[in-house]
Every structure is written in C-alpha cells, then in structure tokens.
Amino acid sequence: MRAYILSTGDELVRGRTLDRNAGEIAAALSAEGLTVVGMTTAGDEQPELVAAMRRACHAADIVVMSGGLGPTEDDCTRSAAAQAAGVSLRRDPALEAWLRERWAERGLTMPRSNLRQADLPEGADAVPNAYGTAPGFRVEIDGSHLFALPGPPREMRGVLADEVIPRIRRIAGPGDQVVQTRTVETFGARESDVGERIADLMGRDARPRVGTTAARGTIRVVLHAEGPQVEVAALLADGEAEIRRRLGKLVFGVDGATLADVVGTRLLAMGTTVSCAESCTGGLLAGALTGVPGVSDVFPGAVVTYSNTEKTRLLGVPEELIATAGAVSEDVARAMAEGVRASFATDLGIAVTGIAGPAGGSVLKPVGTVHLALASAAGTTHRRVVLPGDRELVRELAVKCALDLLRRALQQPVGVVPRTTSREL
Amino acid sequence: MRAYILSTGDELVRGRTLDRNAGEIAAALSAEGLTVVGMTTAGDEQPELVAAMRRACHAADIVVMSGGLGPTEDDCTRSAAAQAAGVSLRRDPALEAWLRERWAERGLTMPRSNLRQADLPEGADAVPNAYGTAPGFRVEIDGSHLFALPGPPREMRGVLADEVIPRIRRIAGPGDQVVQTRTVETFGARESDVGERIADLMGRDARPRVGTTAARGTIRVVLHAEGPQVEVAALLADGEAEIRRRLGKLVFGVDGATLADVVGTRLLAMGTTVSCAESCTGGLLAGALTGVPGVSDVFPGAVVTYSNTEKTRLLGVPEELIATAGAVSEDVARAMAEGVRASFATDLGIAVTGIAGPAGGSVLKPVGTVHLALASAAGTTHRRVVLPGDRELVRELAVKCALDLLRRALQQPVGVVPRTTSREL
Incomplete structure (x- = not known):
C-alpha cells in the first residue's frame, strides 16, 4: 500500500522548528511494509493545507499527518480535513466529555477555547490521545484514509504506536x-x-x-x-x-539503546553501587544515570563540585594537589573519584573534570581536555581525552566517555566490581 | 516572492535519515523575505520527482531543492529537471573539465560514472560547488527558477550561501x-x-x-x-x-532564550550565588545551570541526594522528618533547600524532590508530584506541582519549574536576594 505523510505548521515552513515527526512516521510506516511515496509540509493557511490533503489522498491509500490540532485559532487541521472531505465540522459529545474529564482529572476547568478540540469532520472517528489533551481523528477523503495526529513529538509517537499502526494493519490486511x-x-x-x-x-x-x-x-x-x-x-x-x-x-x-541505559541496567543486574563527582559536566552525568528507572537501588547520589573549595570540602581533594597539578588533571580526577567513592560508600566512584570552554583553555590544556577517573576496591583507572566541539558538545561527549568507562569496567569480571552479587558473572 | 522547497532521496521517505536541509533552506529563504509556501520530499523515483517539481514551480517563483545529484543510477534530479522543463539533457564541456580537474587535484582518476554529473538540462546554468564534486544547477520551469543543490548538508549549506542566495537576491531585485x-x-x-x-x-x-x-x-x-x-x-x-x-x-x-540562560545571566549580573539539592531531577538542574558559560563565578556546586540517607548526611534533613512527611513533601523540600544553602554558604539554595515515575506514585502523591523550595536569607518559599508525561518529561519540566522559581525570585527587588550588588535593581 502507498502512504503519504503531511506536516503542518508555520514554524516548519519558516525553518524555525525542525520537523522530526515526518521522518519518524516514515520509518514506522516503512517498517509496516508500506511504501511512502512522498512527504509534504504546509503552513497554517487552510487553503494550502486542504490542497495538500487532497493531493496526498489522491497519491496514496494511507495519509498520516501531524500538527494543527491545538486549541488556538491557527490550528486548522480539523476544518481543513472537513473541507477536503467535503463535509462539515460537528461537535462530538463523547469527545467533549472525554476532554472535560482529562482536565478534571488534573483538578482544572477546561478553557472554552479547548472545546474546539471536540470538533470532528462529519463521519470521522476520534483517535484517542493518552499523552495529551489534543485528540486525533481518522477521516476518509477521496477513498483514502487520513489520520490526523497531534504535533508534539511525544504525543505523536504515542498515538501513532498505540492507535494508528494497529488501525493501519487492519486496513492493509496481512502481507508477507x-x-x-x-x-x-x-x-x-x-x-x-x-x-x-x-x-x-x-x-x-x-x-x-x-x-x-x-x-x-x-x-x-x-x-x-x-x-x-x-x-x-x-x-x-x-x-x-x-x-x-x-x-x-x-x-x-x-536499536537506539543509550550508554546510560546499558550502564544503568548492568549496575542494577549486578547490584553494584556507584556515585559521581562532577566538575565540567556539572550534573549531567548523574542526570543521565538517573534517567534509568529504578536506578535509585544502586545510586545513592552525586556531588557537583564546580569550585575548588567544594572539591576539597566534599571530596577531600587536598588543596595543595589542586594548586600544583591544577583542577583539570589526572591527580585531581583520581582524588575526586576516590573521594566520592569513600564519601558515599559505594562500590564505584566516577569523576569528571575538564575544560568545557569557551574560556579556560591553554596550550597545554586546550578547551575539550577532560580527565576521567573510576575508583573501585581494586584501584583507580584514569583516562584523558581531548574532545571536539562547543561547550555543549564537550559536556555531552564527556558524559558519554564517563558512561563508556563505566560500561567497559562492568564488562570485566575480575576485581573492578568487588561487592558484586551478580547474576551475570 | 513565493518559494517552495523540495528534497529527494529514498532514505528520507523511508525515515532512515532525518532531513535537516529543508528546514535550513526554509530559514534562509524566510530571512531573505521570501514566503515559503510548502516543502515536499520525494523518493528516488523519477516520475514522482518530476510531478513534485512541476507542482512546486507552479506554486512558487523560486524552488530550492537538495539531493539526487550524485553519480549513481538512483540520482535522478538532472533528468527529472530536464523532463519537468520539457527539454533534453546535454553534456556541458566546461563542467566536464571542472569535474576532471577536481578529481585530478586529489590525485585520482574520475570514474566513468561521474561523467553523468556534467549533464545539465538544456538552457540550465551550472551552480559551482566548492565543497564537493556534485555541481548544482539552475533551470527555468514554467516561468519559475528551480535551483538544484547537492544533498550532503555541509555541501548544501555552502552552495546555498555562496551561490544560490546571491542569485535569488538578483532575481528578487532590491525590494524593500x-x-x-x-x-x-x-x-x-x-x-x-x-x-x-x-x-x-x-x-x-x-x-x-x-x-x-x-x-x-x-x-x-x-x-x-x-x-x-x-x-x-x-x-x-x-x-x-x-x-x-x-x-x-x-x-x-x-527569540530562543532559555530559562537557564536567563537565570544564569541574571545571577551573574547580580553577583548572587546559588547551590542546588536535587532528588528526582538527579543532577539535571545543576547541568542546566552549568550550561551557561562563566556561571562558575556564582555556582560553587550541587548535591544529588537520591537516597534518604544522603539527604540526611549531606543536607541535614532530619531522619524523622523524612519518616513522617515522606521524602517527597513540602517539609523535606524546604529542609533540603535550607540545608544546601547552609552547606555551600550561598545566597540562594534551591531544592527539588518528586516522583518522576514510572513507579513510586500513589493516590495522594501521583507520579509527576514535585515539591520545589527556594531558600534565601529572607526565608524559604515552596511550590508544589503535578507534572504530566513520562519520566523524561517530568524530570525536564521539574528542572524548568525550578529555574522559573529562581527567575521569578530574581525579579523581586526586596528580601529574596540579600547579598546583591545588582546593577539592575
């Protein structure tokens, strides 16, 4: 079956927002064996959106679109779909009740303008949205099925997977x-x-x-x-x-696994505890690890020691060491890792100190220089990297390097992971 | 003037590659005062690309497209443009010489297949590409100008800025x-x-x-x-x-300012210091603040107290308080904020404790419940929110709520910011 993808929003045609939805929908439909014959983005002008809908429905059996389902005047997907299908809009009482419930659940009264989201083209089916308050819908235009999904990527993704793909499978029937x-x-x-x-x-x-x-x-x-x-x-x-x-x-x-997922899952499986001491990454390493659900069982906490004073106070890094070796050095990274491991009484302690830029670099320690250290009962390992990019990229890559150091250590069965009760070793 | 943007490539319509070109071109043309009326992506099938070119040229005065200029069979932009313009392809001797030179410069002999890149629709002008070996071109179709650019983003960007925008300015005229x-x-x-x-x-x-x-x-x-x-x-x-x-x-x-930028800049301008105590956000709040260059002057550090033990050890939150009120409560948030402010000796201390999910929610404290507190010499303020979404979104919104609490406090001239030397007050 042939599929076509539409996106709508002035922010897209003006290049202010990158459209990630169309590509995600294309990947999902391709995985179902549909042939995506094209993708089009229209602004918030109804006549252009109507024309794009008609062309897409003419070119394909299934059209999946995102955007334009919000409560404000510039959201015209509902009225455009009605016009393209040659029908009028009518208010759906079940949808209105559902909307009021969603707002009530959160202890809020629905603003009047949101009532508009209960309007559907005559003959359309509502497509529930468990991820937000903008319902989607399916309507037939020119013998093709047009599915309208909310624009926020998280909502689009959820509704696509939960509601639209199953409906498309029923429409497409079994294929080999x-x-x-x-x-x-x-x-x-x-x-x-x-x-x-x-x-x-x-x-x-x-x-x-x-x-x-x-x-x-x-x-x-x-x-x-x-x-x-x-x-x-x-x-x-x-x-x-x-x-x-x-x-x-x-x-x-x-298939999209992240270093944090892999490390977090492995720590949990092995019952190995870890704490972090961060300087240049400023909390992002702890933030990545705590993105893994359930990680609190193996992660008691972290410290961000941005100032040298705090490196000494919270981690016991000797003042003289910072004065002689510098805050961004192998010795200080090692002392931070050992200090945080002792302070939090964890199996592992990991530390990051570096120069994220734009200022602070020198010939010997250019911007991007990062020292990483991992302390365990078996000793402390160290790694120095010089990372490319701006402040944001250096920090992101430093987090990935730290996670990778943990990942590789957790794959070694001996020594590094002392207090393990692992099922995997 | 009206503009339309086309992209071509099977990898795009199959969702394997995210198309960043169309958005970049849209932003560049919008900045030139053109109105982008739509964007379309076609696969590598010539008939569909021809149809898309004709529609785009019908809808707009200027069409800018990327992709399909490589040397292989599936690169059909040249032949599609010829067909859409109703002319034939002819080999351009100057372009052939240029191509041979580019290869020779790199000490290589040009493969025969690359000769195809010297073919242009009759009447088209070559558009030089200083960033690669795929030349672009401009051709008139149906009274409109179609510019074909190479697909690799770095090449597209270079050719667009160096060659296409100046040509578009000449076409559009001085125009105010x-x-x-x-x-x-x-x-x-x-x-x-x-x-x-x-x-x-x-x-x-x-x-x-x-x-x-x-x-x-x-x-x-x-x-x-x-x-x-x-x-x-x-x-x-x-x-x-x-x-x-x-x-x-x-x-x-x-114009794209972030809460972290605004807060960081304001802290720096006022010389007001802050420290963070984080539970559910796990370091992301400190990570956001330390994204602002130079913030080390006002940010000595933060603690991530994921376990209750660490809330007591590092922040002095009484064990009994955690036992009676619960770790996610107004009282604990206040104690964390006051504790971190005292520990780091900062003007402000901000704390976040909440339930990010997916587990840990209850009827009284559903997933998404977050308590925020901000301590200063003038006292401690508190805010409770119930945030929507999955773990990732709850954490991200909790960070934004904390930054917003800081932002609003920094806008109040009295009391909250005790040690201020502000130029703005």
Missing part, C-alpha cells in the same frame, strides 16, 4: 513483505574507523544493506533488509552478528 | 520587503491560557501575525510580519510590547 532495520550502537571510535572495518559489507547491493551514521560521538551501523519476514529476520541476525564480530567492544547495544 | 519573526518565550501557563489572553491578536489578517507553539512546557508566542524594514521593525516592537503587557511575568525572554 516486511522492511526492517536494525541499528548497532557503538562508542569509542570515529565513523571512518568503524567504516573501514566493515567497508566490504557496505556495497549498494549488499543484503542486508549496511550504512553508518554519526550522532554526537555515537556511531550507528544501520542494517536494512526487505523481503519475507523469516528471511529478513535471518539477514538482520546474521548481519548484526558479523558487525559485532568486527567491532568487538565498540558495540554497546542495538 | 522583508519578513521577520520575533518569538516571545513564556513559562508557567498552558498554551490554551496563553492563547485566551491574546486571542484577539491572533486573527488571520492581523499584523503582525501571532501564533503559539508549545514545546515541553515552554509556550512560545510567535510574531511574524512582512513589509518594508522600518514598518516591520515597528510592528514587531509594538507586538512584543503588547504581548508582554498581556502575559506579564509569564514572559522570560525572546
């Missing part, structure tokens, strides 16, 4: 061709290094097709296969195994 | 028409509440045009005006003043 992608996530090497190790797998006619993409320090190897389900599953499994064989410890997960 | 946007950033109210307060300004024919967008708790009011430079500047200034009058303290900045 699938298109699937597997992503192998790596950290610790450049894209060109990764590419060289798998160059012979990257031919245009290879099955699975193999490519690489780089995103802020993480290099992803993307495998893509089309065909009958069984064949595709085997191609991707074999491809993944070969990539893992070639890339070894660089690989930390598949 | 400009298009400008101002964004007023707000926090602390729902989109519908903001919308109601400015509903009468949001008519379709209003000047400036006014719209709202919501992004993870931040509501942006977007003002957009076209016309002569002087008039546009006045419209936006008056519009901004009116929006600020209507929305008062909800407004925290303009």
Whole structure:
C-alpha cells in the first residue's frame, strides 16, 4: 500500500522548528511494509493545507499527518480535513466529555477555547490521545484514509504506536513483505574507523544493506533488509552478528539503546553501587544515570563540585594537589573519584573534570581536555581525552566517555566490581 | 516572492535519515523575505520527482531543492529537471573539465560514472560547488527558477550561501520587503491560557501575525510580519510590547532564550550565588545551570541526594522528618533547600524532590508530584506541582519549574536576594 505523510505548521515552513515527526512516521510506516511515496509540509493557511490533503489522498491509500490540532485559532487541521472531505465540522459529545474529564482529572476547568478540540469532520472517528489533551481523528477523503495526529513529538509517537499502526494493519490486511532495520550502537571510535572495518559489507547491493551514521560521538551501523519476514529476520541476525564480530567492544547495544541505559541496567543486574563527582559536566552525568528507572537501588547520589573549595570540602581533594597539578588533571580526577567513592560508600566512584570552554583553555590544556577517573576496591583507572566541539558538545561527549568507562569496567569480571552479587558473572 | 522547497532521496521517505536541509533552506529563504509556501520530499523515483517539481514551480517563483545529484543510477534530479522543463539533457564541456580537474587535484582518476554529473538540462546554468564534486544547477520551469543543490548538508549549506542566495537576491531585485519573526518565550501557563489572553491578536489578517507553539512546557508566542524594514521593525516592537503587557511575568525572554540562560545571566549580573539539592531531577538542574558559560563565578556546586540517607548526611534533613512527611513533601523540600544553602554558604539554595515515575506514585502523591523550595536569607518559599508525561518529561519540566522559581525570585527587588550588588535593581 502507498502512504503519504503531511506536516503542518508555520514554524516548519519558516525553518524555525525542525520537523522530526515526518521522518519518524516514515520509518514506522516503512517498517509496516508500506511504501511512502512522498512527504509534504504546509503552513497554517487552510487553503494550502486542504490542497495538500487532497493531493496526498489522491497519491496514496494511507495519509498520516501531524500538527494543527491545538486549541488556538491557527490550528486548522480539523476544518481543513472537513473541507477536503467535503463535509462539515460537528461537535462530538463523547469527545467533549472525554476532554472535560482529562482536565478534571488534573483538578482544572477546561478553557472554552479547548472545546474546539471536540470538533470532528462529519463521519470521522476520534483517535484517542493518552499523552495529551489534543485528540486525533481518522477521516476518509477521496477513498483514502487520513489520520490526523497531534504535533508534539511525544504525543505523536504515542498515538501513532498505540492507535494508528494497529488501525493501519487492519486496513492493509496481512502481507508477507516486511522492511526492517536494525541499528548497532557503538562508542569509542570515529565513523571512518568503524567504516573501514566493515567497508566490504557496505556495497549498494549488499543484503542486508549496511550504512553508518554519526550522532554526537555515537556511531550507528544501520542494517536494512526487505523481503519475507523469516528471511529478513535471518539477514538482520546474521548481519548484526558479523558487525559485532568486527567491532568487538565498540558495540554497546542495538536499536537506539543509550550508554546510560546499558550502564544503568548492568549496575542494577549486578547490584553494584556507584556515585559521581562532577566538575565540567556539572550534573549531567548523574542526570543521565538517573534517567534509568529504578536506578535509585544502586545510586545513592552525586556531588557537583564546580569550585575548588567544594572539591576539597566534599571530596577531600587536598588543596595543595589542586594548586600544583591544577583542577583539570589526572591527580585531581583520581582524588575526586576516590573521594566520592569513600564519601558515599559505594562500590564505584566516577569523576569528571575538564575544560568545557569557551574560556579556560591553554596550550597545554586546550578547551575539550577532560580527565576521567573510576575508583573501585581494586584501584583507580584514569583516562584523558581531548574532545571536539562547543561547550555543549564537550559536556555531552564527556558524559558519554564517563558512561563508556563505566560500561567497559562492568564488562570485566575480575576485581573492578568487588561487592558484586551478580547474576551475570 | 513565493518559494517552495523540495528534497529527494529514498532514505528520507523511508525515515532512515532525518532531513535537516529543508528546514535550513526554509530559514534562509524566510530571512531573505521570501514566503515559503510548502516543502515536499520525494523518493528516488523519477516520475514522482518530476510531478513534485512541476507542482512546486507552479506554486512558487523560486524552488530550492537538495539531493539526487550524485553519480549513481538512483540520482535522478538532472533528468527529472530536464523532463519537468520539457527539454533534453546535454553534456556541458566546461563542467566536464571542472569535474576532471577536481578529481585530478586529489590525485585520482574520475570514474566513468561521474561523467553523468556534467549533464545539465538544456538552457540550465551550472551552480559551482566548492565543497564537493556534485555541481548544482539552475533551470527555468514554467516561468519559475528551480535551483538544484547537492544533498550532503555541509555541501548544501555552502552552495546555498555562496551561490544560490546571491542569485535569488538578483532575481528578487532590491525590494524593500522583508519578513521577520520575533518569538516571545513564556513559562508557567498552558498554551490554551496563553492563547485566551491574546486571542484577539491572533486573527488571520492581523499584523503582525501571532501564533503559539508549545514545546515541553515552554509556550512560545510567535510574531511574524512582512513589509518594508522600518514598518516591520515597528510592528514587531509594538507586538512584543503588547504581548508582554498581556502575559506579564509569564514572559522570560525572546527569540530562543532559555530559562537557564536567563537565570544564569541574571545571577551573574547580580553577583548572587546559588547551590542546588536535587532528588528526582538527579543532577539535571545543576547541568542546566552549568550550561551557561562563566556561571562558575556564582555556582560553587550541587548535591544529588537520591537516597534518604544522603539527604540526611549531606543536607541535614532530619531522619524523622523524612519518616513522617515522606521524602517527597513540602517539609523535606524546604529542609533540603535550607540545608544546601547552609552547606555551600550561598545566597540562594534551591531544592527539588518528586516522583518522576514510572513507579513510586500513589493516590495522594501521583507520579509527576514535585515539591520545589527556594531558600534565601529572607526565608524559604515552596511550590508544589503535578507534572504530566513520562519520566523524561517530568524530570525536564521539574528542572524548568525550578529555574522559573529562581527567575521569578530574581525579579523581586526586596528580601529574596540579600547579598546583591545588582546593577539592575
């Protein structure tokens, strides 16, 4: 079946907001075996949106669109869809009741303007939104199905997965061709290094097709296969195994796994506790680790010691050491890691100190210089890196380097993880 | 003048690659005063690309497209443009010589397949590419100008700035028409509440045009005006003043300012020091504050007290208080804020404790319940919020609420900011 994707919003056609929805919807529909024949973005002008809807419904059997379902005047997806379908808008009493309930649940009275969100084109079905207060809908236009989803990415994603994909499966019926992608996530090497190790797998006619993409320090190897389900599953499994064989410890997960997830899950599985001492990352390392649900069992806390005084007071780093070696140095990183481990009485203590920029760099310690240390009962390991990019990227990459240091340590069965009660070792 | 943007590539319509080009081109053309009326993405099938080119040229005076200029079979922008213009392709000898030179410069012999990149539609002009080996071109279709640019973002960006924008300026003529946007950033109210307060300004024919967008708790009011430079500047200034009058303290900045920037800048300007005590946000609040360059002058550090033991050890929160009131409570938030302020000897101490989920909620304290407290010499203020969304969103919104509490306190001239040496008061 053919699919078309629409996005609407003045902020998109003016280039103020990057549209990530269209690509996500394209990936989801492609994974269902649909052929996406095009994607169009329209502004908030109703006549243009109506024309885009009509063309999309003419070109495809399924049209999935996002945006324009908010409560304000400039949200015209509902009225545009009615016009494109040649019907009028009517207020849906069930939807109105649902809206009032959503607001009441949160102890609020619904503003009058939100009533507009209970309007649907005649003959349309409401598509529930469990992630917000803007309901979606499905309407037939010119014999095709148009699904309208809310624009906020989190809501779009939830409604697409929970409500729209199941409906599309019922419309499309069973098919034996699938298109699937597997992503192998790596950290610790450049894209060109990764590419060289798998160059012979990257031919245009290879099955699975193999490519690489780089995103802020993480290099992803993307495998893509089309065909009958069984064949595709085997191609991707074999491809993944070969990539893992070639890339070894660089690989930390598949299909969107993050370093924080991998480390958090492993800490929980092993019952290994960790605390952090952060300088240049300013709390972002602790923030990444605490993004993993349940991590409180192994993570009592962290300190952000931005000033030298606090490095001494909270972590016991000797003042003289900071004065002689400098706050950004191997010795101070080691002392921070050992200090935080002792202070929080954890199995592991990890520390980051560096120069995020834009100021503070020198010839010997340029902006991007970061010292990492990991303390355990078996001793303390250290790593120095010089990271590229602006303040934001240096900090983000420093967090990833710290997580990667933890990940690699947690993969070593001996010594580094002393108080373990692991199921995995 | 009206503009349309096209992108081509199977990787885009399959959702494997996020198209950042279209948004960048939209921003660049909007800044030149062109009105972008739509954007479309087509796959690598020539008939669909031809149809998209014809529609775009029909809808706009200027069409800028990216992709499909490579040397392989699936790169069909050249032949599609020829077909859309109703002319044939011919090899351009100057372009062929240029291509051979580019390869020779790198000590390489040009593969035969790359000769294809010297083909242009009859009557087209080549558009040089100083960033790669895929030349672009300009061709007239149906009285409109279509510019074809290479797809790799770095090449597209370079060619757009160096070659295409200057040509578009010549086509558009001197023209005193400009298009400008101002964004007023707000926090602390729902989109519908903001919308109601400015509903009468949001008519379709209003000047400036006014719209709202919501992004993870931040509501942006977007003002957009076209016309002569002087008039546009006045419209936006008056519009901004009116929006600020209507929305008062909800407004925290303009044109992409973040809460962290605003708070960090204000702390620095006032010489007011702050420390953080974080539970559910796990370091993200400190991480946001330390994203502001130079903030180390007013931010000595923070503690992440994820466990109750650490709340007592590092912040002096009484064990009995945690046992009776619960770790997520007004009393504990207040004690954390006061404890961190005393521990770090800062002017302000801010604390966040809450239930980010997915587990840990109850009827009285549902997931999303967050207590915030801000301690100063003048006393401690408290705020309780119940935030929507998943773990990630709750944490992100909790950080924004904490920053907003700081922002509002820093705007009050009396009491809250004791040790101030402000230039602004």
